[in-house]
Amino acid sequence: MKKIDKNEEAVIVIGSGAGGGTMVYELTKAGIPVVCLEAGAFIKPEEYVNDEWPSFVQMAWLDKRTTSGNWRVAKDFPGLPTWLVKAVGGTTTHWAGATPRFLEYEFKTQTTYGDIAGASLLDWPISLDDMESYYDKAEDAIGSTHTNGRPPLAANNNYKVFANGAKNVGYKFYATGPYGTNAVPYDGRPGSIHDGFNFQGDKHTSKWNTAVREIPRALATGLLDLRPESHVVKITHDKSGRVDAVLYVDKEGNLHRQAAKVVCVAGNSIETPRLLLLSESSTFPNGLANSSDQVGRNYMRHMTGSMYARFDKPVNFYRGETMAGFIADEVMHDANRGFAGGYYMETLALGPAFMAAFLDPGGWGEKFTAMMDGYENLAGMWLVGEDMPQSNNRVTLSASAKDQWDLPAPNVHFDDHPNDIAMRNYAYEKAEQLYKAVGAVQTYRTPPYPSTHNLGTCRMSAKAQDGVVDKWGRAHDVNNLFVSDGSVMTTGAAANPTLTIVALAIRQADYLASELKKGNI
Numbered sequence: 001m002k003k004i005d006k007n008e009e010a011v012i013v014i015g016s017g018a019g020g021g022t023m024v025y026e027l028t029k030a031g032i033p034v035v036c037l038e039a040g041a042f043i044k045p046e047e048y049v050n051d052e053w054p055s056f057v058q059m060a061w062l063d064k065r066t067t068s069g070n071w072r073v074a075k076d077f078p079g080l081p082t083w084l085v086k087a088v089g090g091t092t093t094h095w096a097g098a099t100p101r102f103l104e105y106e107f108k109t110q111t112t113y114g115d116i117a118g119a120s121l122l123d124w125p126i127s128l129d130d131m132e133s134y135y136d137k138a139e140d141a142i143g144s145t146h147t148n149g150r151p152p153l154a155a156n157n158n159y160k161v162f163a164n165g166a167k168n169v170g171y172k173f174y175a176t177g178p179y180g181t182n183a184v185p186y187d188g189r190p191g192s193i194h195d196g197f198n199f200q201g202d203k204h205t206s207k208w209n210t211a212v213r214e215i216p217r218a219l220a221t222g223l224l225d226l227r228p229e230s231h232v233v234k235i236t237h238d239k240s241g242r243v244d245a246v247l248y249v250d251k252e253g254n255l256h257r258q259a260a261k262v263v264c265v266a267g268n269s270i271e272t273p274r275l276l277l278l279s280e281s282s283t284f285p286n287g288l289a290n291s292s293d294q295v296g297r298n299y300m301r302h303m304t305g306s307m308y309a310r311f312d313k314p315v316n317f318y319r320g321e322t323m324a325g326f327i328a329d330e331v332m333h334d335a336n337r338g339f340a341g342g343y344y345m346e347t348l349a350l351g352p353a354f355m356a357a358f359l360d361p362g363g364w365g366e367k368f369t370a371m372m373d374g375y376e377n378l379a380g381m382w383l384v385g386e387d388m389p390q391s392n393n394r395v396t397l398s399a400s401a402k403d404q405w406d407l408p409a410p411n412v413h414f415d416d417h418p419n420d421i422a423m424r425n426y427a428y429e430k431a432e433q434l435y436k437a438v439g440a441v442q443t444y445r446t447p448p449y450p451s452t453h454n455l456g457t458c459r460m461s462a463k464a465q466d467g468v469v470d471k472w473g474r475a476h477d478v479n480n481l482f483v484s485d486g487s488v489m490t491t492g493a494a495a496n497p498t499l500t501i502v503a504l505a506i507r508q509a510d511y512l513a514s515e516l517k518k519g520n521i
């Protein structure tokens, strides 16, 4: 592995998840040496644990976080507003694999939806046209099924129930993908063995994650200096306002300084704004890159909820690829439904341990126990749609809670927007109709889990006063500072975000490599 001297001004990537891992590989592939500072350890596939809670404890980001707002997560999981990972590979180790693209109108929601009270909608400074070729590259990197000639995954029982219900209620657009797990051997990794453990990291490696593809390949270029268990606590700058170094803490708590030529922050939509806020100085008293006061604002997490249904015969829904099932008929903007934007229906199965915790937190009684008793007869789906950005849904530094390094913990504030609630209620009804159309004897509306999709908080904008970064993800305020993760999303669309995060990172890496080679940075 390459060793870069701490006094050498390096290209630094903070985080190694969907955005950071992709940046690291694309830059080293282009011949650029990179230091990657990752807070988590490098857990290898053979160490992944096929057991829900031990796997969660192995990977999840469990540093202190607080939450506020009227969302139910604040009541059910006050210390766990988000479900994110601290490990090389970031949250792609835990992710399921759903990889839909954004639709054209979803890049221009302010124009399409018009003004919506309380929403801070903004059109992206880029369009689907700008993204198409990068979506192709991202799908090839991830190996998304159903794209570029890759075959679909086989249907599991949960999908068969879901697809029959879809047919019976008249939906037309349903399939087992696009999905980021190999149906057949591809790109040096095997086809799925359908063991149902893709949330747990996938020991078998048929699922894409940056710890099994991008990071090992970047190491193989000989240009990556990967430093796991290195938690960045501050980005510093010189007199002119250019970033010049990062300070990080190793696992023993020792503080280090790495000199920087360029910094790409990819800590996810909670830790990225937190780090920028922690990096305040006399030149940037409100935090780095925050002259617009937009850092941390417009936090989105998708409209979500789940629907579980009990049947009179076994479904064994936990077998096979967890989320390999999509219905896309509700992804459109049709104001006649009583809300703006659209949503996907996606198959979902949890093991009994997670089901007991998440089916209805704090729930009990006849309806609840009938579902748990009938576990093997359950089918399930997740509802995931566009939520409205709101200026006051935001990540801030807690005034009282501290993390293990004595730094202010992030507080995640989220209020549901009336549009999110209207969409969720409509989606619950449609999901119930679908399962009843195939004979469900009981349905159960499950409230949102801690956020797995964390978006916004450093949004991309054409004008500096509306956001934090420009159309390349470069900070409006600081020439050599980039944001390379899900926090750049101007709006969230209905699609699961990772394909778009990877496509944006490939696009940003192309731009950054070319600017570096031209000597512009």
Ligand SMILES: Cc1cc2nc3c(=O)[nH]c(=O)nc-3n(C[C@H](O)[C@H](O)[C@H](O)COP(=O)(O)OP(=O)(O)OC[C@H]3O[C@@H](n4cnc5c(N)ncnc54)[C@H](O)[C@@H]3O)c2cc1C
Pocket: 014, 015, 016, 017, 018, 019, 020, 037, 038, 039, 040, 083, 084, 085, 086, 087, 088, 089, 090, 091, 092, 094, 095, 096, 097, 098, 099, 199, 230, 231, 232, 233, 266, 267, 268, 269, 271, 272, 275, 323, 452, 453, 454, 484, 485, 486, 487, 496, 497, 498, 499, 501
């Ligand atoms: C159970 C589950 C299922 C999911 N399923 C899907 C799906 O099917 N489809 C989909 O599109 N998305 C899915 N997601 C979401 C997806 O995983 C995330 O959207 C994506 O990984 C976010 O990428 P990111 O680069 O923004 O952040 P991450 O992937 O979270 O990476 C951030 C990295 O930065 C590191 N880091 C943070 N702060 C610091 C710091 N100060 N110093 C050093 N390192 C730091 C973290 O340790 C982490 O490794 C799922 C998530 C979960 C939890």
